[in-house]
């Protein structure tokens with residue numbers, strides 16, 4: 257069992273990390289909630305919803321809803337439908353939402369909780385590797401056709417309950433996607449973690465290594481969000497790889513690339529740009545080889561630099577219409593750098609050419 261606490265401006269919440277904790281929700285959820293509304297997706301529902309409901313069986317009012325799996329559920333339509341269900345089930349300000357699933361469920365259900373009757377409690381119950389990142393820090397959001405996570409809030413959960421046993425059922429694609437965020441955390445804060453992960457073949461990672469990587473990743477995430485809850489400064493470093501990553505997700509259509517796959521490409525780009533800007537030699541080839549070895553999709557088909565630049569202009573880090581990217585001076589030493597459109601376009605063209613040759 258591991259537990260970390262996160263201090264925020266409005267609460268202090270625990271992150272419980274434990275195998276099979278899904279059978280013990282009753283021990284962590286107050287009996288005083290007037291109703292509990294579990295939000296999950298169709299895949300997770302088939303695997304784990306009954307376990308969680310059973311563990312809450314002594315509570316008189318437990319409702320659930322199942323959304324379609326995938327990024328397209330982070331939509332205004334899904335958000336509205338959940339609000340309707342919350343009203344119809346009679347949730348009030350003393351009710352609780354449990355987000356049982358990956359980052360999609362967490363971001364969506366968290367945003368519903370943040371806005372239902374101006375805000376009710378919610379618990380993040382992550383079931384993907386990627387959600388070690390998304391469940392911590394209180395960023396909740398849905399997408400807009402014009403950009404990722406453009407409608408959202410900072411709204412911390414009352415607890416994170418992470419049953420890492422559920423990770424055993426993840427398909428290879430989702431293991432890859434989740435590891436991209438661990439690599440991100442390593443690159444911005446922990447060279448040793450980066451070197452450790454670069455030794456791994458993802459279809460052979462042991463449970464002990466997976467637990468260790470996730471725990472180190474969560475510690476890094478916790479550090480940045482505690483220091484800078486509302487992203488006025490260093491929290492932006494957690495966006496390493498996301499300026500291009502988010503642009504690719506929206507340009508290709510949500511769900512075409514997973515979030516982690518897009519961030520992986522975005523990190524290669526950010527490392528290339530870092531090397532050009534700081535004339536240094538980050539191990540971009542080490543990362544590229546590792547991504548290839550682990551079958552990350554690294555092809556950029558039918559994409560052009562103008563469209564990507566225009567997508568990057570709706571990134572939340574944009575300031576006075578200038579794109580700001582997180583770059584690395586070295587591993588563990590990130591900086592936020594403003595770039596002009598011409599330079600970005602040039603970097604993008606070089607990068608797209610290089611990716612085509614892969």
Ligand SMILES: NC(=O)c1ccc[n+]([C@@H]2O[C@H](COP(=O)([O-])OP(=O)(O)OC[C@H]3O[C@@H](n4cnc5c(N)ncnc54)[C@H](O)[C@@H]3O)[C@@H](O)[C@H]2O)c1
Nearest residue numbers: 299325326358359360383384386389390395422425426515
């Ligand atoms: N809020 C944040 O700080 C933050 C951080 C990182 C990412 N995100 C967001 O998180 C989202 C991506 O999250 P994700 O990668 O978890 O995607 P996801 O929630 O779509 O889950 C990926 C897939 O795995 C399935 N799945 C979930 N748990 C499973 C399990 N235990 N076994 C088998 N299948 C399972 C899901 O049904 C889905 O098909 C993106 O929208 C991204 O923007 C948010």
Ligand SMILES: O=C(O)C(=O)C[C@@H](O)[C@H](O)[C@H](O)COP(=O)(O)O
Nearest residue numbers: 389393395404405491494495498572
């Ligand atoms: O917690 C953060 O801060 C992050 O940037 C974590 C990212 O992995 C995550 O994808 C986040 O949702 C991106 O935030 P956004 O503000 O760029 O939408």
Ligand SMILES: [Zn+2]
Nearest residue numbers: 437498515519
């Ligand atoms: Zn991310």
